[in-house]
Amino acid sequence: MRRLPVYLLLDTSGSMSGEPIEAVKNGVQVMISSLRQNPQAIETAFISVITFDSSARQAVPLTDLASFQMVDIRATGTTALGDALQLVSNCIDREVAKTTTEQKGDWKPLVFIMTDGIPTDSWQGGLAEFKKRKTAYTVACAAGAGADTTILKQITENVVSLDTADSQSISKFFAWVTASIGVSSTKVEDSGKEVVGLNELPPPPSELNIVV
DSSP states (O other): OOOEEEEEEEEOSGGGTTHHHHHHHHHHHHHHHHHHTOHHHHHHEEEEEEEESSSEEEEEEEEETTTOOOOOOOOOSOOOHHHHHHHHHHHHHHHSOOOOSSSOOOOOOEEEEEESSOOOSOHHHHHHHHHTSOOSEEEEEEESTTSOHHHHHHHOSEEEEESOOSHHHHHHHHHHHHHHHHHHHHHHHHHSOOOOSGGGSOOOOTTEEEEO
16 A cells, blocks of 8 residues: 655744644644544555654654554754754655555655744754655745744745744644645545645635745
């Protein structure tokens, strides 16, 4: 079976403490519950959660929806986005099956990045590594006014922003991520083709501004 790997890179720095981090935890849980109701997604989507604050760690390895268990995440420290990009590159190398002459590998991964701040590490090195990996698409979300969309634009063309990092906005972002994973899994299951850009995804809710 060809899996559709999905990597969520979530900012857990100190500025996310309180309402934002609770909204993120809730957003992931609601997303998993919704995707479990989707017959295509339950067959193909595998989810991994990478958190980053003063360093990055893979909180949940690439896991099928039925077995997925969210771990508790806390908001503390700084914003090691470069470390997260390096880590997701390593995880893609290790977890995503490559196509060989004998068999088809997994589908190209989907990567969703959410941050409310500016990287505090030398992120260019992690970005250079990440750029060498093939993803179907990467979406970066700037949550609130503290995030720098110009940096996120260097990671991916697909950048969205939330005016505020409150629970309503964050829940809308995760609802859109859920719909995007659903559309992507349906497309690979039905047509054997990958979604390659924002124009093939469901339109984002009004709370999500597409950064051009």
